[in-house]
Amino acid sequence: MLVEVKGLTAGYGKKTVIRDIHLTVDDNEIVAIIGPNGTGKSTLLKALYGAIKPTNGEFYYCGRNITGRNPGMNAHDGISYISQGANVFPDLTMEQNLLMGGYTIKDKSKVNERIQQVYELFPALKGRKGSRARSLSGGERQQLAFGMGLVCSPKLIFSDEPSIGLAPAIVKTLMRTIKQVKEEMGTSVLIVEQNAKEVLRIADRVYVMKIGKITNEGPAEKFNTPEELKKVYLVEE
Ligand SMILES: Nc1ncnc2c1ncn2[C@@H]1O[C@H](COP(=O)(O)OP(=O)(O)OP(=O)(O)O)[C@@H](O)[C@H]1O
Numbered sequence: 161m162l163v164e165v166k167g168l169t170a171g172y173g174k175k176t177v178i179r180d181i182h183l184t185v186d187d188n189e190i191v192a193i194i195g196p197n198g199t200g201k202s203t204l205l206k207a208l209y210g211a212i213k214p215t216n217g218e219f220y221y222c223g224r225n226i227t228g229r230n231p232g233m234n235a236h237d238g239i240s241y242i243s244q245g246a247n248v249f250p251d252l253t254m255e256q257n258l259l260m261g262g263y264t265i266k267d268k269s270k271v272n273e274r275i276q277q278v279y280e281l282f283p284a285l286k287g288r289k290g291s292r293a294r295s296l297s298g299g300e301r302q303q304l305a306f307g308m309g310l311v312c313s314p315k316l317i318f319s320d321e322p323s324i325g326l327a328p329a330i331v332k333t334l335m336r337t338i339k340q341v342k343e344e345m346g347t348s349v350l351i352v353e354q355n356a357k358e359v360l361r362i363a364d365r366v367y368v369m370k371i372g373k374i375t376n377e378g379p380a381e382k383f384n385t386p387e388e389l390k391k392v393y394l395v396e397e
């Protein structure tokens with residue numbers, strides 16, 4: 161078991177947003193979290209990555225309790241976090257951004273090797289090595305953000321809404337690439353997605369989150385019908 165989350169509770173200041181979350185991610189597994197807006201999906205990833213401190217519960221990674229550890233330590237330990245809204249350094253070039261993705265790795269030849277792999281996965285990036293990130297299209301920037309998350313050879317990727325704002329054809333390519341990353345690099349991915357239909361094509365398992373709680377879970381096939389998907393986005397008062 162790569163990830164085991166037990167009873168995680170977190171929020172902002174006095175406001176609790178997610179409560180008593182239990183979930184697991186296996187080695188070489190893509191696990192999706194889907195659910196309505198504002199239910200705490202991003203908050204969950206932030207609490208796991210260490211951007212905010214959980215108020216209760218535990219996060220075990222490779223059998224070790226690393227709850228509330230700082231993001232730098234997590235990056236060093238093979239966990240990548242690709243936040244919602246494609247955070248890149250706008251004034252750096254594409255290639256400089258990718259190099260930043262490998263800042264925790266001392267062996268720079270490994271970093272360069274990994275950057276070449278990123279170009280193979282995202283051919284659209286290859287021709288724009290020298291372009292400043294600010295001049296990239298939304299889709300290219302999203303792919304760059306994902307590529308940056310791959311340069312440190314992560315064992316685990318937390319990806320928050322990678323498809324947001326992308327054209328349908330690019331969403332399909334990105335999803336295929338995420339699956340390829342799992343298959344070729346053995347990386348596990350915990351992915352939050354609004355685009356349930358597309359993420360269900362690549363996910364092994366799914367958790368449904370509503371108003372800060374996990375309300376349903378199961379293999380991706382279980383949710384892949386119009387009736388089930390409708391239930392995912394229905395918020396009962
Ligand atoms: N920095 C913050 N400070 C205070 N409250 C916040 C902060 N970030 C998010 N929240 C609140 O926490 C709740 C959950 O937000 P979160 O971003 O985790 O939801 P989400 O499920 O990721 O939504 P979306 O699908 O729109 O991305 C919301 O009520 C939001 O207003």
Ligand SMILES: [Mg+2]
Pocket residue numbers: 201202203244320321
């Ligand atoms: Mg979010």
